[in-house]
Amino acid sequence: MTAVLALASSLLWGLADFGGGLLTRRLPALVVVVASQIAAALVLGVIVVATGAWSEIGPQLWYAVAAGVVGPIAMICFYKALAQGPMGVVSPLATVGVVIPLAVGLTLGERPGPLQYGGIAVAVVGVVLAGGPQLRGAPVQRQTILLTLVAAFGFGAVFALIAEASSTITGLFLALFVQRVCNSLVGGAALAVAVRRDPAAAPEGGMAAVWSVMPALTLVGLADVAANGTYSLAAQNGPVTVAAVLASLYPVVTALAARGFLKERLLAVQAAGAGLAMAGTLLLAAG
Numbered sequence: 001m002t003a004v005l006a007l008a009s010s011l012l013w014g015l016a017d018f019g020g021g022l023l024t025r026r027l028p029a030l031v032v033v034v035a036s037q038i039a040a041a042l043v044l045g046v047i048v049v050a051t052g053a054w055s056e057i058g059p060q061l062w063y064a065v066a067a068g069v070v071g072p073i074a075m076i077c078f079y080k081a082l083a084q085g086p087m088g089v090v091s092p093l094a095t096v097g098v099v100i101p102l103a104v105g106l107t108l109g110e111r112p113g114p115l116q117y118g119g120i121a122v123a124v125v126g127v128v129l130a131g132g133p134q135l136r137g138a139p140v141q142r143q144t145i146l147l148t149l150v151a152a153f154g155f156g157a158v159f160a161l162i163a164e165a166s167s168t169i170t171g172l173f174l175a176l177f178v179q180r181v182c183n184s185l186v187g188g189a190a191l192a193v194a195v196r197r198d199p200a201a202a203p204e205g206g207m208a209a210v211w212s213v214m215p216a217l218t219l220v221g222l223a224d225v226a227a228n229g230t231y232s233l234a235a236q237n238g239p240v241t242v243a244a245v246l247a248s249l250y251p252v253v254t255a256l257a258a259r260g261f262l263k264e265r266l267l268a269v270q271a272a273g274a275g276l277a278m279a280g281t282l283l284l285a286a287g
Contacts, residue, residue, distance in 0.1 A: 020032055023036075055170070108240070112242065
């Protein structure tokens, strides 16, 4: 069950990234992040009220608050790094954040078997290669590397924090709602600062442009929420070391979605990475 839930997370995160990437062709990236998170928060708010999840308020929610603060900061750093480029370096390097939930699992006493250790190594290498690493070209700026590493470890921290934010299904609904509210507040503040510094950071066409793609923004936000939820369940029901690696396969999903829907050609290194990621998945499941 852990493997199934974690793979569901990678599928949902991959599709959310793909959809978000398409939307950034029409709207500024920060606008896409904030609008999708607000939409998701509104839907989750209805679910929380309908299920009575408010009764689950407790100290664990601070993990959700922390995840909601760290997440947008990581995303902003990631987008800035992508803008500076090259993407062929930034995208694969951003996957190193998986070491944080792996370290948490090992610290808590998890000890994967030899086959699972092999699967972890193969899958991580596959994910990095699936991002299409740029092996040659101009040197990468130190600031770009720093921003990417901040984003990577921020993403890894969100993995670890959201897994600790709840212990029941209704509690998970509340934790995800709190996380999205914090995401919206932090992202909204960043957007306000960006627009004040540069009016071009606002969407061209104003709110009308945002409303025109609101259904798609909502789907992206909900896919991200569902991915967080399935990952949390995966980490609670099985080894975090396994759940974290399998959930981190989302770059493979994004690359394959671009290949399937946009007819983008995969680089040879990306195809090899996808194959290694799948092989690592099989080893983890077999172990």
